[in-house]
Amino acid sequence: MLKIWGRASAVNVQKAMWAxxxxxxxxxxxxVGGKFGGLDEPAYVAKNPNRRVxxxxxxxxxxYESGAIVRYLAAKYSPEELWxxxxxxxxxxxxWMEWTVSTxxxxxxxxxxxxxxxxVADRDxxxxxxxxxxxxxxxxxxxDHLADREYLVGDRFTAADIPAGMTLYRYLEMKEIDLPHLPNLRRWYAALCERPAYQTHIMLDFEELRGRLDF
Ligand SMILES: N[C@@H](CCC(=O)N[C@@H](CS)C(=O)NCC(=O)O)C(=O)O
Incomplete structure (x- = not known):
């Protein structure tokens, strides 16, 4: 059975879990990670010397590396669908996976x-x-890219949609930021929200992270 280490509220864990x-x-x-700790345990460091999830x-x-995990799962277990x-x-x-990570x-x-x-008191x-x-x-x-297509590549859901799509729940649902008019992005988001794996692993309340700079 696959094992994945990492707290459910961590975006990079969510990305891997969605895949x-x-x-x-x-x-x-x-x-492990966040309030659960465990990242400095020798047994964990032996698996991931970065002490991250x-x-x-x-x-x-x-x-380790969430992008490598998504690519591996897609190539090995979903060669014709996600990959x-x-x-x-x-x-x-x-x-699109590289663009998301770098840009x-x-x-x-x-x-x-x-x-x-x-x-709040420390916000700049x-x-x-x-x-x-x-x-x-x-x-x-x-x-702009989604103006004439349903998904990022090939008009079907692929691994390309996972890293960028993962960010949408927080970007669009966080109330504190200035959002432009994004009808195509919102259409794509609505399609992602229909996916059971998105609902289970991405659409998770993130209130526990409010005001927390300690992990
Ligand atoms: N490039 C790494 C970044 C991993 C990373 O920074 N993970 C964060 C959570 S998103 C982490 O481990 N934070 C410490 C913690 O959760 O305690 C990846 O994509 O897997």
């Missing part, structure tokens, strides 16, 4: 920490406005 959920494989998620164990294989056997399509799936995610997560995880309005604008610019790229 696990899409495969339908039996699995066990073990709470998630970590996946599948038989002999121990794997693709067509080199060009696979390259596009990879492109979208840094501004998304900075914004989340500035407006949600930072206690100027910095929030600047990061909010940068994040909106990245989401606008998705908005």
């Amino acid at each position: 696990v959920g899409e495969t339908g494989l039996p699995h066990e998620r073990i709470d 998630p970590t996946l164990e599948d038989g002999e294989l121990i794997l 693709s056997q067509d080199e060009k399509e696979r390259a596009l799936i990879d492109q 979208l995610y840094p501004d998304f997560i900075a914004l989340f920490w500035l407006v949600f995880r930072t206690p 309005a100027k910095r929030i406005a600047s990061v909010n604008a940068a994040a909106n610019k990245a989401y606008q790229i998705l908005e």
Whole structure:
């Protein structure tokens, strides 16, 4: 059985768990990180020397980095659905996964920490406005791309949708930020919200993280 270490409220764990959920494989998620601690335990450090979550164990294989976990699960357990056997399509799936990690995610997560995880008294309005604008610019790229397609690649749900789609629940549901008009992005989000694995692993209340800068 697949084992995944990491608290359910961690976005990178959610990303991996969403992929696990899409495969339908039996699995066990073990709470570590955040209020559960355990990241400095020698047995955990031996699996993941970064002392971060998630970590996946599948038989002999121990794997960290949420993007690598999504790619592995897609390629091994969903080669025709989440992944693709067509080199060009696979390259596009990879492109959106890389783009998300390098361009979208840094501004998304900075914004989340500035407006949600930072206690109100310590919030920096100027910095929030600047990061909010940068994040909106990245989401606008998705908005434009989705103008004439249902999903990020090939008009079907693939692993390409997982890293960027994972951020949407917090980006769109966090009340504290300035959101532009994003009809195409919201249509895509509505489609993702229909997926049972999205509901189970992504649409989770994140109130426990409010004002918490300690993990
Ligand atoms: N690049 C890594 C980042 C992992 C990471 O930073 N995980 C965060 C949670 S999203 C973490 O371990 N935080 C410490 C904690 O939860 O205690 C990945 O994508 O897996």
